[in-house]
Structures are given as structure tokens and as C-alpha cells.
Amino acid sequence: xxxxxxxxxxxxxxxxxxxxxxxxxxxxxxxxxxxxxxxxxxxxxxxxxxxxxxxxxxxxxxxxxxxxxxxxxxxxxxxxxxxxxxxxxxxxxxxxxxxxxxxxxxxxxxxxxxxxxxxxxxxxxxxxxxxxxxxxxxxxxxxxxxxxxxxxxxxxxxxxxxxxxxxxxxxxxxxxxxxxxxxxxxxxxxxxxxxxxxxxxxxxxxxxxxxxxxxxxxxxxxxxxxxxxxxxxxxxxxxxxxxxxxxxxxxxxxxxxxxxxxxxxxxxxxxxxxxxxxxxxxxxxxxxxxxxxxxxxxxxxxxxxxxxxxxxxxxxxxxxxxxxxxxxxxxxxxxxxxxxxxxxxxxxxxxxxxxxxxxxxxxxxxxxxxxxxxxxxxxxxxxxxxxxxxxxxxx
Amino acid sequence: xxxxxxxxxxxxxxxxxxxxxxxxxxxxxxxxxxxxxxxxxxxxxxxxxxxxxxxxxxxxxxxxxxxxxxxxxxxxxxxxxxxxxxxxxxxxxxxxxxxxxxxxxxxxxxxxxxxxxxxxxxxxxxxxxxxxxxxxxxxxxxxxxxxxxxxxxxxxxxxxxxxxxxxxxxxxxxxxxxxxxxxxxxxxxxxxxxxxxxxxxxxxxxxxxxxxxxxxxxxxxxxxxxxxxxxxxxxxxxxxxxxxxxxxxxxxxxxxxxxxxxxxxxxxxxxxxxxxxxxxxxxxxxxxxxxxxxxxxxxxxx
Numbered sequence: 001x002x003x004x005x006x007x008x009x010x011x012x013x014x015x016x017x018x019x020x021x022x023x024x025x026x027x028x029x030x031x032x033x034x035x036x037x038x039x040x041x042x043x044x045x046x047x048x049x050x051x052x053x054x055x056x057x058x059x060x061x062x063x064x065x066x067x068x069x070x071x072x073x074x075x076x077x078x079x080x081x082x083x084x085x086x087x088x089x090x091x092x093x094x095x096x097x098x099x100x101x102x103x104x105x106x107x108x109x110x111x112x113x114x115x116x117x118x119x120x121x122x123x124x125x126x127x128x129x130x131x132x133x134x135x136x137x138x139x140x141x142x143x144x145x146x147x148x149x150x151x152x153x154x155x156x157x158x159x160x161x162x163x164x165x166x167x168x169x170x171x172x173x174x175x176x177x178x179x180x181x182x183x184x185x186x187x188x189x190x191x192x193x194x195x196x197x198x199x200x201x202x203x204x205x206x207x208x209x210x211x212x213x214x215x216x217x218x219x220x221x222x223x224x225x226x227x228x229x230x231x232x233x234x235x236x237x238x239x240x241x242x243x244x245x246x247x248x249x250x251x252x253x254x255x256x257x258x259x260x261x262x263x264x265x266x267x268x269x270x271x272x273x274x275x276x277x278x279x280x281x282x283x284x285x286x287x288x289x290x291x292x293x294x295x296x297x298x299x300x301x302x303x304x305x306x307x308x309x310x311x312x313x314x315x316x317x318x319x320x321x322x323x324x325x326x327x328x329x330x331x332x333x334x335x336x337x338x339x340x341x342x343x344x345x346x347x348x349x350x351x352x353x354x355x356x357x358x359x360x361x362x363x364x365x366x367x368x369x370x371x372x373x374x375x376x377x378x379x380x381x382x383x384x385x386x387x388x389x390x391x392x393x394x395x
Numbered sequence: 396x397x398x399x400x401x402x403x404x405x406x407x408x409x410x411x412x413x414x415x416x417x418x419x420x421x422x423x424x425x426x427x428x429x430x431x432x433x434x435x436x437x438x439x440x441x442x443x444x445x446x447x448x449x450x451x452x453x454x455x456x457x458x459x460x461x462x463x464x465x466x467x468x469x470x471x472x473x474x475x476x477x478x479x480x481x482x483x484x485x486x487x488x489x490x491x492x493x494x495x496x497x498x499x500x501x502x503x504x505x506x507x508x509x510x511x512x513x514x515x516x517x518x519x520x521x522x523x524x525x526x527x528x529x530x531x532x533x534x535x536x537x538x539x540x541x542x543x544x545x546x547x548x549x550x551x552x553x554x555x556x557x558x559x560x561x562x563x564x565x566x567x568x569x570x571x572x573x574x575x576x577x578x579x580x581x582x583x584x585x586x587x588x589x590x591x592x593x594x595x596x597x598x599x600x601x602x603x604x605x606x607x608x609x610x611x612x613x614x615x616x617x618x619x620x621x622x623x624x625x626x627x628x629x630x631x632x633x634x635x636x637x638x639x640x641x642x643x644x645x646x647x648x649x650x651x652x653x654x655x656x657x658x659x660x661x662x663x664x665x666x667x668x669x670x671x672x673x674x675x676x677x678x679x680x681x682x683x684x685x686x687x688x689x690x691x692x693x694x695x696x697x
Contacts, residue, residue: 028537039440039497040439040440040498042498043443043498086666089666090616090666091615091616092434092435092438092612092615092616093439095437095438095439095440096433096437096439096608096611096612097440097612098440099439099440099443099604099607100605100608100609100612100659100662101603102443102604103601103602103604103609103655103659104605104655104656104659105603106601106602107602107605107651107652107655107659108652108656110527110601110602110649110652111648111649111652111653111656114648114649114652115648133507147417206505206508206601207502207505209498209502210498210499210502210503210506213498213499213502214498214499214502214503216496217499221402254510254513255509255513257506257509258505258506258507258510258513259506259507259510261503261505261506262503262506262507263503264508265499265500265502265503265506268499268503272550316635369568
């Protein structure tokens, strides 16, 4: 596809702009939802928005975005309110309460939708696009509305940045400082509902929760600073939104929601695997290196112990003896690593003994072991490398 | 009187309505019994995620299996069991925050499923059936599948009842008793997966969660004893199935949505009027207490 079309073609430009607004707003506000472990709340509220959309359409009689967004806002908000009431007044846990509210509102929304579709009102055509999203249907008026609502949400977020940060990491401390934490919580939840509402037409109610959670979860992998995380999350949101919207509006009638969510899923997958420090690949690599390190010192001290028993500190032993002393495998490989470091040498008979450097190193390891119960320093550095995310995880 | 009999027997003249009623009752009971554990163990999100995640499997069955409902059943069952085992492995290895991971993986798989189905021309209709269910379209062989697999799920739960109760309420005790907690946990997840596939045709992917947790949550409000809760949940599930179908027949609304709405109405009744701890009860109790305090001002000051 010719990318310059984004700037010249009206439809593509509108779609790309709309997806951009959506990505920024849901990415930034989603960060707080992820940090507060409210993934399910986002899911429930986006489903809960459906009856609001349809009811607003039935009242207004047109598909103008602003009233529909307003309806979605109210019903999403009502859903959140209901959940907190059920949790407070009964012993039903939050997840079950969210599930009930989600399915009730969504079921009711579907009911209204089928009802409206049977009315034969020509205006209703395309209302079902709110289920899975249709970015190609955006007009510039919609994008302006989305932009204005998004700007308000972002502005409020910046104004209350400090309070939201406090709420996400240490609400008890915030309360002790005299902040009205319940009020701040309500405000943040409302802003997240706003973010969901903005994406309804582009992504649809069913998959909108993924747009709240996924960019933030991906960003969380790369950084431990809240401001970087929010910015990165917005960037991921924009990439997923724009790529997804463009692919779906150029392709053969694909709904936008699924395509956007597939793009963001790929971003999340890459982040989970490859992000430095937290990525699964690096985790695996670190563990491998640690095991290697532990084996090296183990074999070295074994050699020292065996040699001491023989009275000759440089006495060489066959691999089999070392294997017997240290079951678990990898002995020969470890010996090769050690001889590369010049700590052991192989005799003509294929037996292994310490070199002078090896002897010194083994004695150092043994001394460190006997003075403290903790492993020697060389291992501490790798075995329990302090994770930089300690600050965020401490919460 | 005759009108009432006519009202009840009228729909039964249609064989598809009879099949639908049997299916709805069976599904209502199975979902409610399994849902009891889902609610007690806080696995609602898992159930929701799983029901969405099997969509790619259904899509494959739809594209390559000829699209008959029986083929969809087997493909759905395969995907659901594989996925539930996958989640078990991931959540045991720790590290990843469960709710976030589940949320993302399943949104991704759901999106993949929709994208796959949407490559077919007539997808709107077929997708609607998968998403929202069509209990009136249950075939005789479909009914057999529901009976056999639903029956198996209930049977396993009854046989392992004691073990499942222990690992649900006191995992530490379970470990002390040398119960194979991991195995039992995985088994429970497979049971949930099977239940979801069994109920798929009745209520569909989108409203699956309601069938799974609403009857159990309503029963949870009414009793504190597990066997009673299970029986009550099954009753509520079956009742919503029957009433929902009649509502759908006479009101002309989608069957899955009707069942779920009846279910929710029952939940609301329990929420408001549960003896001893319902919302209404609490209200009046509060008022009584305030009234009492007002009439004995000295007592309140002490």
C-alpha cells in the first residue's frame, strides 16, 4: 500500500487520525488500569457500554457519535457503580460481580440491538459495527469528537498525575496524607471509561478491553518508570491502532477491532519475550549463565577437595571421579570452560588437575564459603542480580 | 386454566422446542454445578477468557470441518482442553501477572478467531450463531453430545467432591493430606473447559460467563452450605433455561439472551431479598437500629 495516501486520501487520513487518538488515550489511561490490576474492570466496562450505545441511538435516532458516546459513558459508568455496590453489600467476590455485570449489560445490549434491527429504521444500518468496530466508517466529524473527548481525558490525567500515581502504588499512604482516595479512584475509573468510549466505533465493545490492557502490559515490560511506561504505552497504542485501522480499511471487509488487537498482540508477544531485564528470553539466558557459574565453582572446589585428600594440591583426576562427586551432568563442558580460563589443565592421561591460578581461585571460594553461609561474591552478582523493577514490584 | 395449559404446552408441539428445552435444562444444571467452584475459587475471569479463546478452534472446525455443529463441538473441545492445560502451565510457572496475561492472550485469540471466520463470505450469520448461541437449532446428535459430556462432568464432580472441596477451601490442608492438588486443579480447569464447549450452542461465547457464574453467585447469596448451594444453583440454572426459552418463544427475542436475562433477574431477587443478608434486609435492619438508638438516647451514648 502506498503510504503517502495517508496524507492525501481523505478516508485513510481520517481513519489513521482516529486510530491515533484512540491509541494515545487508551494506551496512557490503560497504564493505570494494568498497574492496578484492573484488566477485568476494563473488560466489563467496555461490554457494559453496548446498551448505552443502542439506547442513545433509540432516543436520538441518528448515529452521531457524541450522543452515542454519552450513552456508552453512562452505561459503562453505571456498570462500574453496580460492581462496587455488589462487592460492598454482598460476599460475592469482585471477579464474579464483574462477570455478572458484564454479561447482563452485554446481553441487554444485544437484545436492544436485535430489537432495533427489527424496527426497519434505515438509520440503524451499521449500528452493529459497534460490536467489532469499523474504522472505515469514521468521518472527520467523528475524529474531531474523539480528539476533543480524548484531550479532556488526557488533560485531567496530567492534572491529577501525582494523585493517580499515589493511587496506583500506595493508596494507603495517600489516604494517610489526607487525599480523598475514593474520589480519586472514581475519577480514574471514569477516565478509563472515557478511553473505552473513544474506541467504541473503531475497535468495538467486544475487543476494546484489549486496547486498554495490551499496550500498557507491553510497555510495562520495557521500563520501570511510570512516565516512560505511559509514553511507551501510548506509542504502542498508536502503532497498533494505525496499522490495524489501515489494514482493515484497505482489506476485504475485515472488522477493525480484530486486526488492531492482532497487531497489539504481536507487540505484546515481542515485549514479553525480548524486553531487556524482564523478557522471558533474557530470563532464560540469565538462568543458564547462573547454572554455568555455579557448576564452575562447584567443580573447582571438588577438584580442590579431592586433591587435598591426596596430599598433592595439583593432583589430577579422571572425569569419572568428578562426575561421581557432582552428579547432575555438564562436568566435561564445565572443565572445558575452566581450562579456557586457565584454572585447570588436562594431563596426558586425560586427567584433570588444578593450575596455580585454579588453586588460588578454589581457595578463595572455599574461604568465602566457610566465613559466610552465603555463596561467594562472584556468584551473588549473577545468581540474584538485583532486579531493577524492585520499586514497582514492591507495591 | 386451559389458557395456562395451552401457554405451557403450546411450544411443546414443535420438536425443536422440546430439544431446546432439554438442552437448556441440561446446560443450566451442568454450568451451575461447575460454576459453584468457579465462583468460590474466583476463576470467573478464567472462564470468560477460555470461552473466548476457543474461537480460533471453532473457526478451524468451521472452515475445514464442514461447519456442522458436531464438528464444531469436537474442535471446540480440543481447543478448550489444550488452552486450559496451557493456562495451568503458565500460571504455575508464576512470573506473569495472571489477570493481565489471560486478558491479553485471550483477546488475541478471540481476535484471531473472528479474523479467520470473517474470511468466509456468509460470516455474519455463522459468527452470530457461534457468538450468541442458537439453542433451538440443537440436533438430536447434539443433544446426545450435551448429555454424555455434561453427564460425565457432573459424575466426575460427584466422585471427586471431597477432594475438590478441600483444594478449593483449604489448599494447604489438601497438600498436607497428600492430595495431588496440581492434578486436581488442572482437572477442574478441564471440567470448566468441557462445560463451556457443551454450553456453547445454547448461550454462545459472548454470554457463556453469565451461565457459568450467575446461578452459582445467586445461590451463594442464599446459603452458606456447599451442597445446598450446588443444588440451588442447579435449580436456578435449569429454571432460567426453561423460563428463558418460553420468554424467547413468546417475546420473540434471542434465546441465549433471554436465558441470561432470566438468570440475572433471579440473581437480582436473591440480591435484594436474600433472608438475613439481602440488600433490603440490611436496609431495614439499619433503619431499625437507628430507630432504636434514637428512642434510647442514653444507651447510644454509652
